Each structure stands twice: as C-alpha cells, then as structure tokens.
Amino acid sequence: xxxxxxxxxxxxxxxxxxxxxxxxxxxxxxxxxxxxxxxxxxxxxxxxxxxxxxxxxxxxxxxxxxxxxxxxxxxxxxxxxxxxxxxxxxxxxxxxxxxxxxxxxxxxxxxxxxxxxxxxxxxxxxxxxxxxxxxxxxxxxxxxxxxxxxxxxxxxxxxxxxxxxxxxxxxxxxxxxxxxxxxxxxxxxxxxxxxxxxxxxxxxxxxxxxxxxxxxxxxxxxxxxxxxxxxxxxxxxxxxxxxxxxxxxxxxxxxxxxxxxxxxxxxxxxxxxxxxxxxxxxxxxxxxxxxxxxxxxxxxxxxx
Amino acid sequence: xxxxxxxxxxxxxxxxxxxxxxxxxxxxxxxxxxxxxxxxxxxxxxxxxxxxxxxxxxxxxxxxxxxxxxxxxxxxxxxxxxxxxxxxxxxxxxxxxxxxxxxxxxxxxxxxxxxxxxxxxxxxxxxxxxxxxxxxxxxxxxxxxxxxxxxxxxxxxxxxxxxxxxxxxxxxxxxxxxxxxxxxxxxxxxxxxxxxxxxxxxxxxxxxxxxxxxxxxxxxxxxxxxxxxxxxxxxxxxxxxxxxxxxxxxxxxxxxxxxxxxxxxxxxxxxxxxxxxxxxxxxxxxxxxxxxxxxxxxxxxxxx
Numbered sequence: 001x002x003x004x005x006x007x008x009x010x011x012x013x014x015x016x017x018x019x020x021x022x023x024x025x026x027x028x029x030x031x032x033x034x035x036x037x038x039x040x041x042x043x044x045x046x047x048x049x050x051x052x053x054x055x056x057x058x059x060x061x062x063x064x065x066x067x068x069x070x071x072x073x074x075x076x077x078x079x080x081x082x083x084x085x086x087x088x089x090x091x092x093x094x095x096x097x098x099x100x101x102x103x104x105x106x107x108x109x110x111x112x113x114x115x116x117x118x119x120x121x122x123x124x125x126x127x128x129x130x131x132x133x134x135x136x137x138x139x140x141x142x143x144x145x146x147x148x149x150x151x152x153x154x155x156x157x158x159x160x161x162x163x164x165x166x167x168x169x170x171x172x173x174x175x176x177x178x179x180x181x182x183x184x185x186x187x188x189x190x191x192x193x194x195x196x197x198x199x200x201x202x203x204x205x206x207x208x209x210x211x212x213x214x215x216x217x218x219x220x221x222x223x224x225x226x227x228x229x230x231x232x233x234x235x236x237x238x239x240x241x242x243x244x245x246x247x248x249x250x251x252x253x254x255x256x257x258x259x260x261x262x263x264x265x266x267x268x269x270x271x272x273x274x275x276x277x278x279x280x281x282x283x284x285x286x287x288x289x290x291x292x293x294x295x296x297x298x299x300x301x302x303x304x
Numbered sequence: 305x306x307x308x309x310x311x312x313x314x315x316x317x318x319x320x321x322x323x324x325x326x327x328x329x330x331x332x333x334x335x336x337x338x339x340x341x342x343x344x345x346x347x348x349x350x351x352x353x354x355x356x357x358x359x360x361x362x363x364x365x366x367x368x369x370x371x372x373x374x375x376x377x378x379x380x381x382x383x384x385x386x387x388x389x390x391x392x393x394x395x396x397x398x399x400x401x402x403x404x405x406x407x408x409x410x411x412x413x414x415x416x417x418x419x420x421x422x423x424x425x426x427x428x429x430x431x432x433x434x435x436x437x438x439x440x441x442x443x444x445x446x447x448x449x450x451x452x453x454x455x456x457x458x459x460x461x462x463x464x465x466x467x468x469x470x471x472x473x474x475x476x477x478x479x480x481x482x483x484x485x486x487x488x489x490x491x492x493x494x495x496x497x498x499x500x501x502x503x504x505x506x507x508x509x510x511x512x513x514x515x516x517x518x519x520x521x522x523x524x525x526x527x528x529x530x531x532x533x534x535x536x537x538x539x540x541x542x543x544x545x546x547x548x549x550x551x552x553x554x555x556x557x558x559x560x561x562x563x564x565x566x567x568x569x570x571x572x573x574x575x576x577x578x579x580x581x582x583x584x585x586x587x588x589x590x591x592x593x594x595x596x597x598x599x600x601x602x603x604x605x606x607x608x
Contacts, residue, residue: 021527021530021553022553024526025552025553025554026553029553029554031554032553032554107471107474165471166471167411167469167470167471167472167474167574168471168472168473168574169472169574170411170471170572170574170577171527171530171531171572171577172530172531172533172536172572173529173530173531173532173533173536173551174533174536176530176553177533177555180553222328223325223475225477226325226475226476226477226480227475227476227477228477229476229477229478229481232476232477232478247477248329249325249326249329249330249333249336249480249484250329250333250335250336251481268474268475268476270471270472270473270474273474273475
C-alpha cells in the first residue's frame with residue numbers, strides 16, 4: 001500500500017457532468033475502478049456549480065489556484081472553494097495528496113486526452129506512462145499569461161484528463177467509459193512508479209501550446225463568422241495551408257491562411273467563447289524521455 | 305407579392321443559439337435568405353432566455369401555447385411571451401401571420417429535419433413540398449398527452465425545423481447553413497403554393513411518434529445507466545432487435561429488448577432529461593399525398 005495520497009476531482013466545472021456521474025457510480029460500486037491500492041480521495045470540485053449545471057458561479061474554479069489571491073482571501077465562491085480544497089487535500093492538507101487527477105469534458109473533438117501544465121518532471125513521467133499504455137495525445141499548456149491558476153498546478157504532480165466531444169450538461173456512456181479508462185490507467189501508472197515497476201517509453205509526444213485564435217468579431221462583439229465546418233472536429237489533425245479558418249453566414253471563407261505544421265486543439269469548445277478562444281494552436285514535438293522524470297515521480301508517490 | 309404573413313421564430317429556446325445568430329446576420333444582410341417576396345416577420349422567441357443562454361426562465365416557451373392557460377392569463381415570463389407573440393403575429397395579430405416556422409437545434413444527431421404536430425392538411429402539404437425538395441426526414445408528433453402547447457400549433461400552419469447534433473449554447477457553421485437551407489426551402493414552397501406552381505410528391509414519409517423511454521433510474525432519481533453507445537447518434541436508423549438500450553458504468557447492458565421496426569429520434573437530447581425522455585420511438589410510414597392537402601395550404605397563403 002502506497003503512502004501517496006491521490007486526489008481525483010470531478011466537476012471542477014459544474015456543467016461537465018460525466019465525471020461526477022462516474023464518481024457517484026464508483027461510490028455505489030467500489031469495484032468500478034481499480035485503485036491499485038492507492039489512497040484515493042474523491043471530490044466534486046465545484047458542488048454548487050454542479051447543482052446549478054453551470055460552469056461556475058462567480059469565476060472559473062480552474063483559474064482560481066493563484067497562491068497570491070488565495071493568500072489574501074480573494075472573494076467569491078470559487079476562490080473560497082480553491083482554498084478549501086487545498087486545506088483539505090493539498091500537499092500539506094488534512095488528508096494530504098501528492099498527486100491530483102482533474103477530470104474534464106469538452107465540446108471539442110479531443111477524444112480521450114491529457115493536458116499537462118508546464119514541464120514538471122513528475123507530470124511528464126506520469127503523462128509518458130499513460131501515453132505508453134493508451135497512446136492518447138497530450139496538450140502541453142505553458143507560457144500563456146492569459147490562462148493561469150489551474151487546479152493541478154497547486155499539487156506537486158497533476159494532470160487533466162480531457163474527453164470529448166460531448167455537449168455541456170449531457171451524460172454520454174462513451175465519455176464516461178473513456179474517463180474511467182484514463183483515470184484507471186493513471187492510478188495503475190502511479191502504483192507501478194511506487195513499486196519500482198514503471199517503465200517509461202523512449203519518447204513523449206506532446207502538442208505544445210503556441211497561442212489561440214478568436215472568431216472575427218464585429219465592433220459590438222458579435223461573431224461575424226464561425227469556425228469553418230471543414231475545421232470543426234479536426235482537433236489533433238494536420239491541417240492543409242489552403243484551409244480557411246472561418247466561414248460567414250453567406251458561405252464565404254474568412255480569416256488568414258493556415259500555417260503549415262500548426263495543429264488545432266479545443267476547436268469550438270463552448271466554454272472558451274467567453275475567453276475569446278475559437279481554437280488553440282499547437283506544434284507536435286517528440287521529446288526524448290529524460291532520466292530525471294521517473295525518479296521525480298517515484299520520490300513523490302513513495303514519500304511518507 | 306403574397307398577402308400571407310410568415311412568422312420566422314428563432315430562439316424559442318434561449319440556449320439554441322444558431323438560429324438567432326442566423327437571424328442577426330440576416331438582419332445585417334437582407335440578401336442572406338431569399339424570402340421569395342413573402343411578407344416575413346422575424347422574431348426572437350424568448351429574448352430573456354437567449355440573453356441568459358438558458359432554455360427558459362420559468363417554463364418551456366414551446367409548451368406554453370395552451371389557449372386555456374393563455375386566456376386566463378397564466379403567470380410566468382413564458383406564458384406572457386406566448387400571449388405577446390400571438391397578439392403581435394398571431395393569425396389575428398397586429399402583423400398577422402398565417403404560417404409559423406420555428407427554428408430549433410438539438411444535441412441529438414437529427415441532421416436537418418422537420419417536426420410536424422398532428423395531421424393538419426396545410427402542414428402536411430408544406431412538409432411534403434420541403435421533403436420533395438430536400439429529402440429530409442419528418443417526425444410526426446401527435447397523441448402525446450405529456451407534451452402539448454407547441455408554438456406552431458397556434459398558427460393555422462406551422463413547422464419546426466430541427467437541426468443537430470450541436471451542443472447547447474454553441475455556434476456551429478454547418479448547423480447555421482442547414483437551418484438557412486431548411487428555412488429558404490420552406491419560404492420557396494410557400495411562394496410556389498401561393499402562385500399555384502407547387503407540385504407535391506406522390507407520397508410523404510413520416511416517422512410517427514409512438515412514445516418515449518427514460519433512463520433506468522435509482523429511487524433518488526439518479527440514472528443507473530446511460531443511452532447505449534451503440535444507440536447514440538443513430539436517430540432515424542433501423543435498430544436491430546439485439547441492440548441493448550442502455551449501458552451501466554460497469555459496462556453491462558441494461559433495458560429491455562429493442563422492438564424491431566421502432567426507430568429512435570431525439571436520442572440523448574440534453575433538454576429532455578428533465579422531461580424524463582432518453583429517446584423517443586417512432587414508426588416509419590409512407591402516406592399517399594391526399595388531394596385535400598395542397599388546396600388547404602393554398603387557401604391559407606393566398607388569403608387576404
């Protein structure tokens with residue numbers, strides 16, 4: 001039995017309902033997910049937003065894990081909840097966890113995927129183990145001053161499992177099964193790291209964040225064109241440089257030329273409209289696995 | 305120029321945002337949709353719900369067109385709005401309309417489709433003309449005491465154009481284009497009927513409503529299983545009698561055997577969860593076009 005606490009969070013966004021349903025079913029049937037003997041803490045990230053079936057009440061909880069803001073007691077339901085989750089399950093919390101797995105869904109056709117924030121060796125080791133087992137794609141989010149305060153960044157190691165496409169507020173059996181598979185694979189990888197049985201692949205394939213694009217907007221903020229139908233659903237795919245980005249209501253194409261080699265992710269994610277993001281752009285990179293990664297993860301999961 | 309007013313309604317449900325965007329773009333560019341010389345009134349069905357990006361505020365507006373309730377001034381924002389729409393654009397309203405086209409979207413994979421309520425000859429004539437032009441499927445909703453008070457039933461002739469799949473609250477270029485095509489085809493059909501140029505096909509293919517099924521529920525109302533992944537997205541399709549209806553989180557199949565010949569529609573529509581509908585069942589029927597249908601439509605569209 002490992003001494004590493006693992007926090008599993010569902011419903012960080014209250015309108016992403018599949019992971020909360022999975023957690024509820026898991027509560028009723030403890031055999032549903034094999035925890036590989038790990039001490040797992042299961043929580044609903046934002047219970048009030050889940051009750052209201054909205055993403056958040058005052059502010060996106062997954063942008064509230066900002067140490068400075070939390071220290072000075074920033075107001076609003078989500079800053080309060082972020083502080084509470086850290087007091088309860090943070091690395092020095094009442095039931096301390098070294099690893100956080102945050103379960104999300106998206107309206108974009110992301111399939112079953114991981115999001116990693118920055119380049120912490122333990123995160124990269126865990127991501128490499130999961131990619132080695134399932135082959136799923138990884139979005140490496142970094143260096144975006146517009147987007148900070150993600151939940152998993154407040155734990156020594158953490159990943160987002162991101163599954164789609166699924167509408168907000170809608171239960172979907174395939175999305176639940178993909179989430180279950182991703183989570184169980186993470187837990188098995190952590191246990192193998194703890195037991196010294198983990199073997200990393202030679203390379204990690206990441207899609208490194210470059211930036212985001214918004215729809216063409218009128219002066220009043222209304223979209224003048226939408227994500228091009230030939231681009232919709234093509235997350236993770238190579239896009240031809242002749243592909244238009246947007247299409248207007250009269251059928252004409254809009255937007256600049258596609259840059260060869262830039263790969264879109266989160267194409268038409270419903271919740272990102274308010275963040276002025278129609279899609280993000282990434283570059284696919286193959287990184288040799290570094291010898292420092294696995295020891296960093298092992299040290300975390302084996303620590304008392 | 306016909307003397308028939310045609311009411312085009314978008315945003316009867318405030319979280320179905322594609323038709324409202326189309327109307328806004330149409331307002332800015334009057335050439336976007338060919339009205340064939342008809343006197344078209346364009347309205348947002350539920351502006352307050354659209355502003356809040358929710359289906360409704362107090363009650364589903366598309367279940368509020370109940371003459372008895374409206375007569376006695378039933379309370380709530382949507383009953384008020386239903387009365388207002390009838391005073392403004394009803395058959396005896398300030399800007400009278402004989403025909404209502406109500407534009408909806410759905411999270412179900414309905415494609416571009418029509419919904420007809422009951423068997424009014426003018427509705428069937430219009431539906432047959434649109435099906436003859438585009439070949440799209442028709443859901444004939446009737447004889448369901450649980451579901452009454454639909455908007456189009458308060459006009460002498462009316463259809464719903466229903467397009468999906470698209471998440472609630474999300475703009476999608478293909479859904480906009482399908483909606484535009486369906487609407488323009490309706491307007492052209494009405495103009496042809498007015499001018500005596502309409503030619504109906506020999507037969508109308510309808511999917512007649514039989515009933516609806518809900519997810520298996522626990523005593524506290526929580527779903528114990530979800531729509532089966534092999535059933536998801538199979539709206540309008542023939543389903544094998546070996547197909548299970550539902551799947552539990554542990555991967556086991558649930559629900560009774562599928563009845564051969566029953567065809568599902570509105571499979572996993574997000575808004576129907578609160579109506580306890582996981583999907584509806586229909587039977588595909590081929591109806592010979594009746595000689596009374598076209599004259600009924602012609603009389604309406606040509607009346608002063």
